[in-house]
Amino acid sequence: MIGGRTRLAGVIGWPVAQSRSPRLHNHWLARHGIDGAYLPLPVRPGDLASAVAGLRASGFAGANVTVPHKETAAALCDTLDDAARASGAVNTLVFTAEGIHGADTDxxxxxxxxxxxxxxxxxxxxxxxxxxxxxxxxxxxxxxxxxxxxxxxxxxxxxxxxxxxxxxxxxxxxxxxxxxxxxxxxxxxxxxxxxxxxxxxxxxxxxxxxxxxxxxxxxxxxxxxxxxxxxxxxxxxxMLLHQAVPGFATWFGVMPQVDRETHDLVAADIPAR
Ligand SMILES: NC(=O)c1ccc[n+]([C@@H]2O[C@H](COP(=O)([O-])OP(=O)(O)OC[C@H]3O[C@@H](n4cnc5c(N)ncnc54)[C@H](OP(=O)(O)O)[C@@H]3O)[C@@H](O)[C@H]2O)c1
Known part of the structure; x- marks a missing residue:
């Protein structure tokens, strides 16, 4: 149950309803008994900077970033990992006391x-x-x-x-x-x-x-x-399952496993052909 100490993260996209990331991260949270929640965050193009600032100010641990925001999000970061510097895009944001760190884990x-x-x-x-x-x-x-x-x-x-x-x-x-x-x-x-x-x-x-x-x-x-x-x-x-691992580990403090159960749970929501 969500309470005052629940750690929060989510996925920022537009649209975002199609994202399988909430299903994946909330599965891992339940598996590890973590007091956390991972939310879909629909953010219109043009609203990204204010949305990211608002999430950070609200105590979110970080967020994933998907279409169409990956390049714009990189420009909002104070620091970038090597992959994000090379790609000019981020799919993972980590909010710290020092600022916003961006990573590209794709x-x-x-x-x-x-x-x-x-x-x-x-x-x-x-x-x-x-x-x-x-x-x-x-x-x-x-x-x-x-x-x-x-x-x-x-x-x-x-x-x-x-x-x-x-x-x-x-x-x-x-x-x-x-x-x-x-x-x-x-x-x-x-x-x-x-x-x-x-x-x-x-x-x-x-x-x-x-x-x-x-x-x-x-x-x-x-x-x-x-x-x-x-x-x-x-x-x-x-690839979707594996790119999610570093963000989850950083926000929630547990390294999750990409195993058959995880795969099948997310796959159950996707047409086979
Ligand atoms: N499995 C995962 O974890 C994962 C992660 C990231 C992305 N993806 C998927 O990968 C795909 C690409 O993502 P992205 O972020 O790289 O998108 P993107 O930056 O918009 O690039 C789209 C690419 O598709 C090409 N394309 C689109 N329509 C085409 C057409 N009719 N004929 C030929 N080429 C066409 C584009 O070519 P032009 O330059 O000529 O337009 C461009 O190279 C998406 O389907 C996305 O869902 C999967």
């Missing part, structure tokens, strides 16, 4: 999800050049993996390359998958309500691992086609 969440699927990253082709692509490209480069990026809007791919000079830019849509060990969809294509990603997998090398960071539905059309071809696949829900 890249680490992606890598943890790969590891949980027993995948060691190799030469990677990222489809998309948005905020998530930046975070993932930075994380992959950080492990020494060569990264190529293909994006519908060439200028955005160039901007990503300017921020992360180790990245190679290739044309959209990519036609040749030879030489890659990992293909990652970071576009919103394949998400419920969006067209599927039309990518030719016919010439995919047999060992290619196909990852999608879209997690609604759980099995995207891209993952389904890859699996039909016998390719290994990594669905996106695990």
């Amino acid at each position: 890249g680490a969440g992606f890598m943890a999800n790969l590891a949980a699927h027993g995948v060691q990253a190799g030469p990677a082709l990222l489809l998309g050049a948005g905020g998530a692509a930046r975070a993932i490209a930075g994380a992959l480069l950080g492990t020494g993996v060569p990264v190529a990026v293909a994006n519908r809007t060439p200028d955005r791919a160039s901007a990503l390359q300017a921020a992360l000079p180790g990245v190679r830019v290739v044309g959209w849509p990519p036609r040749d998958l030879a030489g890659y060990a990992l293909l990652v969809n970071t576009t919103s294509l394949g998400m419920a309500g969006q067209p599927p990603l039309a990518l030719e997998l016919g010439n995919a090398p047999a060992g290619l691992v196909v990852a999608d960071i879209v997690y609604v539905p759980l099995t995207t059309p891209l993952l389904a086609r890859a699996a039909e071809r016998g390719l290994r696949t990594v669905p996106g829900l695990g």
